[in-house]
Amino acid sequence: MNRIWQTAALGTLLLVPMAMGQSVNPDELARHWAPVIHQGAASAQDFLTRVDYDGDWIGNNNWENFPQGDLSAYVYYSVVETETHFFIFFSLFHPRDYEPFCLPFLCHENDLESLQLVVLKDGSPFGRLQAMETLAHSHIYLQAADPRVGDGFLRVSGRVIWEEGRPVVYVETYGHGIWGHELEFEAGEVVYRVGEEAEVPEGISDPNVSFRLLPIYETLWPRRDQVGEGKLFDRPFDYRGRTLPASFDGDDFGADRANAPWGYAQETGERLSQGDWFLDPARALAYHARFPAPFSQTYLFNPYLADLDLFPAQ
Numbered sequence: 001m002n003r004i005w006q007t008a009a010l011g012t013l014l015l016v017p018m019a020m021g022q023s024v025n026p027d028e029l030a031r032h033w034a035p036v037i038h039q040g041a042a043s044a045q046d047f048l049t050r051v052d053y054d055g056d057w058i059g060n061n062n063w064e065n066f067p068q069g070d071l072s073a074y075v076y077y078s079v080v081e082t083e084t085h086f087f088i089f090f091s092l093f094h095p096r097d098y099e100p101f102c103l104p105f106l107c108h109e110n111d112l113e114s115l116q117l118v119v120l121k122d123g124s125p126f127g128r129l130q131a132m133e134t135l136a137h138s139h140i141y142l143q144a145a146d147p148r149v150g151d152g153f154l155r156v157s158g159r160v161i162w163e164e165g166r167p168v169v170y171v172e173t174y175g176h177g178i179w180g181h182e183l184e185f186e187a188g189e190v191v192y193r194v195g196e197e198a199e200v201p202e203g204i205s206d207p208n209v210s211f212r213l214l215p216i217y218e219t220l221w222p223r224r225d226q227v228g229e230g231k232l233f234d235r236p237f238d239y240r241g242r243t244l245p246a247s248f249d250g251d252d253f254g255a256d257r258a259n260a261p262w263g264y265a266q267e268t269g270e271r272l273s274q275g276d277w278f279l280d281p282a283r284a285l286a287y288h289a290r291f292p293a294p295f296s297q298t299y300l301f302n303p304y305l306a307d308l309d310l311f312p313a314q
Contacts, residue, residue: 029126036164037168039189041201043204046176050219062248072198078217081300083296085130087281091114093112097110103253105254109250109252113136116133118132130149135178139266142154150289152289188204190204190205194212196210196212197210229249242310247260247263278304282297
């Protein structure tokens with residue numbers, strides 16, 4: 001049997017083998033596993049939004065254009081599939097990484113922190129969560145949902161916290177690092193949950209705000225060639241012989257300091273390369289953690305490596 005995956009924005013159809021009885025599409029999978037997000041908030045600068053919140057795809061005017069623009073809540077996502085697992089990547093965007101008093105290298109324009117879920121295809125409609133990794137600034141942290149998941153290059157730092165059947169993450173005020181454990185927020189707290197509407201919080205304390213999901217493959221990835229001053233991305237790097245931008249273009253309080261989803265260089269150790277956490281997640285997670293069998297690194301669906309002519313992963 002086969003499954004057809006459609007990417008509406010690019011107008012393409014991907015035909016991939018069906019594995020272990022799974023029949024869910026990536027949008028449904030991402031929506032099912034979308035986390036509950038507890039966001040610390042001292043001002044509207046901590047509200048989740050989209051990269052083009054100000055109506056354009058220019059990276060180095062996002063600091064200046066704030067707070068004009070639409071601060072409705074969005075979360076970016078990606079789904080990649082192997083023979084045994086789904087890897088679901090979520091990215092949270094803020095126009096500013098800031099502090100109460102901004103100085104060079106304390107703040108920067110644009111901020112994209114991310115997390116990744118590892119879901120075992122167990123024959124149920126949406127699989128079973130085994131692990132979650134969260135990014136907080138310069139490190140990735142591993143949390144286990146399955147007690148059989150053990151230390152690899154990363155140590156298991158804790159267990160996944162659940163709320164309403166969903167994993168929970170806690171996002172710092174100001175710097176927006178993502179954690180799998182509770183944080184003490186200095187001011188207010190906004191709680192975001194996936195929904196049909198992209199809502200704007202009523203203030204820095206709002207217990208129920210709905211966010212909408214946006215596919216990375218249809219929004220940010222098609223714009224990966226928009227690189228340079230005054231464009232969306234900057235800081236090109238080499239990924240297995242292909243050139244990709246590592247960061248969003250940004251000027252305020254330091255140049256180009258916010259990562260693109262495929263630009264992370266954290267926790268690469270001796271085996272991984274910059275970009276692997278997003279582009280080759282099976283390889284990255286097999287290095288970061290120890291999973292019980294089965295754990296296949298053979299991809300059935302990875303449109304990013306396919307677009308780079310690197311599918312299957314080399």
